[in-house]
Amino acid sequence: MKRVFCFCSVLLLLLIPLAGAAADAWPTAQELFERDPAPDVPLTCDPRIDPLIVLVNKQNGLPSSYEPELIDLKLPHKPGVATQQMRPEAAEALSRLFAAAEADGIKLGVVSGYRSYGTQRAIHAKKVAQRGRSAELTSAPPGKSEHQLGLAVDVSCASISYRLNAIFSTTPEGQWVEAHCAEYGFIIRYRKEWQEVTGYKVEPWHIRYVGPEHARLVTALNVPYEVYMEYMQLCWNARSHMPVSE
Numbered sequence: 001m002k003r004v005f006c007f008c009s010v011l012l013l014l015l016i017p018l019a020g021a022a023a024d025a026w027p028t029a030q031e032l033f034e035r036d037p038a039p040d041v042p043l044t045c046d047p048r049i050d051p052l053i054v055l056v057n058k059q060n061g062l063p064s065s066y067e068p069e070l071i072d073l074k075l076p077h078k079p080g081v082a083t084q085q086m087r088p089e090a091a092e093a094l095s096r097l098f099a100a101a102e103a104d105g106i107k108l109g110v111v112s113g114y115r116s117y118g119t120q121r122a123i124h125a126k127k128v129a130q131r132g133r134s135a136e137l138t139s140a141p142p143g144k145s146e147h148q149l150g151l152a153v154d155v156s157c158a159s160i161s162y163r164l165n166a167i168f169s170t171t172p173e174g175q176w177v178e179a180h181c182a183e184y185g186f187i188i189r190y191r192k193e194w195q196e197v198t199g200y201k202v203e204p205w206h207i208r209y210v211g212p213e214h215a216r217l218v219t220a221l222n223v224p225y226e227v228y229m230e231y232m233q234l235c236w237n238a239r240s241h242m243p244v245s246e
């Protein structure tokens, strides 16, 4: 009997931390909504069609014809890389981010900004030819890349030869981006612990512009953008169903 008790106790001790870890991962959209059904962020239309915060991932794609308004990024970039482009609001925010980084002694370089459907198709085909199915964890199929939105950018630094590698998060430049990008409206889109939700491996170099209000809230909540957008949908549904006051 004593042995059975001991076995059960050990099993319990082993299971408690596992249960705790799962519960601590991150809240669901429903839990976020119950905590705060009206967060102080701009929600001017249905989040599914809001061109600034729209979710683009493997389940939510863009048509091949989608081409945003673009401007050139007049910023330092990886040597040998052509001038990149982004949507004007994202380009201006990135300029402010680069200037603030430089003021702190941090020198960043743009590696990749806007990518058209056709460019993404070529990149994806090349990666799949090189790596087979594992390429799906690192490269988005055409129409499923945030780069086609003109709101995502890959940044790196000279000390790692501007490579797009997880090691970027260990550099002072990568740590600066992680600590400050939300102030300029950008979020780190792909974290290691979110791989099951995002479908991609960790990418500390890939930042997505969503505007400063949303970026601060996403970062403070520390949830995958997929969960955040589900939360925004609940907020929007509740807001749009409220009776209009006269």
Ligand SMILES: [Zn+2]
Pocket: 147, 152, 153, 154, 205, 206, 207
């Ligand atoms: Zn990227």
